[in-house]
Amino acid sequence: MEEKDYIQFEDYLFGTLSKTETEVFENKLKTNNAFAEAFQTYKNLSNYLSDKYGNETESAAFRANLSDISNKYFKEKLAISEEKSSKKPFEFYKYVIAACVVVMLGVFTFNQFSSPSYSDFNNFDPVSLTVRGENDALLKIAEKAFNSRDFAAAEKAFAQLIETDQNNEAWNLYNAISKIELNHYDEADDILTEIANGNSAYKNKAIWYLALSKLKQEDTLTCIDILKTIPEDADDYERAQKLLDQLD
Amino acid sequence: MSDKKIHEDQKYIDGLLKNNSFIIQAIYDKFVPKVINYIKQNSGNSDQAQDVIQDTLVTIYNQASEKGLQLTCPFDAYFFLLCKRKWLNVLKKTSNKEVTINEEVLSKGDEALELAFETSVFGEKQALFAEMFEKMGDACKDLLKATFKMKSMEDVAKSLNITYAYARKKKSLCIGKLTELVRESPKFNQLKN
Numbered sequence: 001m002e003e004k005d006y007i008q009f010e011d012y013l014f015g016t017l018s019k020t021e022t023e024v025f026e027n028k029l030k031t032n033n034a035f036a037e038a039f040q041t042y043k044n045l046s047n048y049l050s051d052k053y054g055n056e057t058e059s060a061a062f063r064a065n066l067s068d069i070s071n072k073y074f075k076e077k078l079a080i081s082e083e084k085s086s087k088k089p090f091e092f093y094k095y096v097i098a099a100c101v102v103v104m105l106g107v108f109t110f111n112q113f114s115s116p117s118y119s120d121f122n123n124f125d126p127v128s129l130t131v132r133g134e135n136d137a138l139l140k141i142a143e144k145a146f147n148s149r150d151f152a153a154a155e156k157a158f159a160q161l162i163e164t165d166q167n168n169e170a171w172n173l174y175n176a177i178s179k180i181e182l183n184h185y186d187e188a189d190d191i192l193t194e195i196a197n198g199n200s201a202y203k204n205k206a207i208w209y210l211a212l213s214k215l216k217q218e219d220t221l222t223c224i225d226i227l228k229t230i231p232e233d234a235d236d237y238e239r240a241q242k243l244l245d246q247l248d
Numbered sequence: 249m250s251d252k253k254i255h256e257d258q259k260y261i262d263g264l265l266k267n268n269s270f271i272i273q274a275i276y277d278k279f280v281p282k283v284i285n286y287i288k289q290n291s292g293n294s295d296q297a298q299d300v301i302q303d304t305l306v307t308i309y310n311q312a313s314e315k316g317l318q319l320t321c322p323f324d325a326y327f328f329l330l331c332k333r334k335w336l337n338v339l340k341k342t343s344n345k346e347v348t349i350n351e352e353v354l355s356k357g358d359e360a361l362e363l364a365f366e367t368s369v370f371g372e373k374q375a376l377f378a379e380m381f382e383k384m385g386d387a388c389k390d391l392l393k394a395t396f397k398m399k400s401m402e403d404v405a406k407s408l409n410i411t412y413a414y415a416r417k418k419k420s421l422c423i424g425k426l427t428e429l430v431r432e433s434p435k436f437n438q439l440k441n
Binding site: 001003005006007009010011014037038041042044045046047048049050051052053054055056058059061062063065066067069070073074077193196197225226228229 | 264266267268269270272273274276277280284294298301302305306309310313314315373374377381392393395396397399416417419420421423424426427428430431
């Protein structure tokens with residue numbers, strides 16, 4: 001190919017060829033194999049570069065997140081398999097004794113620790129949202145309604161607040177919690193997933209409440225999957241681990 | 249491709265593309281153990297399995313991002329075939345032994361086989377494009393990076409202190425150069441066939 005061919009490829013892709021030039025170009029693509037092949041490679045390379053450099057930030061964020069999840073997964077997996085391989089085989093009677101102990105413990109603890117439910121976790125700390133600003137009155141209504149567990153009123157007030165600032169993650173979080181209380185699960189889960197996928201300070205809180213939403217919906221498997229993604233430095237990590245133990 | 253029915257497991261592709269941690273975690277929990285077992289049973293270890301799996305997921309992500317990958321088969325079969333192919337390629341490179349990729353034994357239908365093949369060719373082409381891009385001179389590399397990062401050619405011209413017309417001409421000639429490097433490489437001709 002000559003320089004003018006590549007310039008023409010670019011003009012065609014850019015849409016700057018005239019109608020007649022476009023017709024001639026497309027005709028050449030149909031009749032000249034080498035030309036068509038070079039153009040296809042040129043186009044593929046343009047798409048490749050456009051995706052690689054145009055989405056560099058998103059791609060880097062994906063790789064970093066993937067690497068975190070992968071490292072955590074393999075670390076845990078390795079720990080479990082090492083634990084398994086270091087255990088020596090022991091006689092059957094030991095299993096029998098262990099089983100008896102488990103049964104006795106089970107009977108003993110059944111009344112106190114029967115399967116966990118959402119209501120074990122929905123004792124929210126009072127929220128304090130008011131700051132000097134434009135939405136003082138509405139914020140007070142939202143705060144008061146939430147703290148007095150009037151979630152219908154809280155949901156309404158948060159919806160009005162969010163209209164004034166859709167990106168306020170705190171308002172979105174409390175709005176979602178109110179929705180869980182009102183059994184508006186789909187909406188709650190959508191909001192929480194969005195916060196959880198972001199990078200705000202409420203990210204881990206959102207994951208925790210998403211897990212609680214699934215717990216309330218009795219979707220135990222998804223709840224477990226979500227709990228496993230709460231990182232060790234999260235405020236709710238210990239609670240999440242306890243809940244995981246109870247669910248497993 | 250377009251008239252084929254999209255499989256419900258497309259949710260895994262979409263989740264990867266959206267960098268959704270729950271979906272990525274679910275892929276590891278549900279589909280990764282089988283791949284680790286396979287690699288361990290075929291002369292590999294846990295670290296190698298981790299690399300193969302991560303590379304495969306990045307390739308799927310890239311294909312979804314660049315080409316709008318649509319899944320027409322279960323994710324399980326597709327992902328397993330891809331990882332397996334990647335692992336056999338690693339073995340091929342590291343040992344002198346002849347490794348045959350006998351896919352019929354473990355495939356779960358032609359659709360998965362076809363799609364996995366398509367993705368792995370896509371991945372190999374991407375690797376070749378990256379390799380050839382590195383072979384170019386700095387002037388071309390900088391201009392192309394700026395062009396595709398900034399999107400507006402006016403901004404690119406301004407940032408490189410050249411005229412708009414020259415920037416556009418240079419862009420087409422640099423991609424042209426890259427096109428030649430790719431087309432001349434023996435690997436490209438293997439991938440075409």
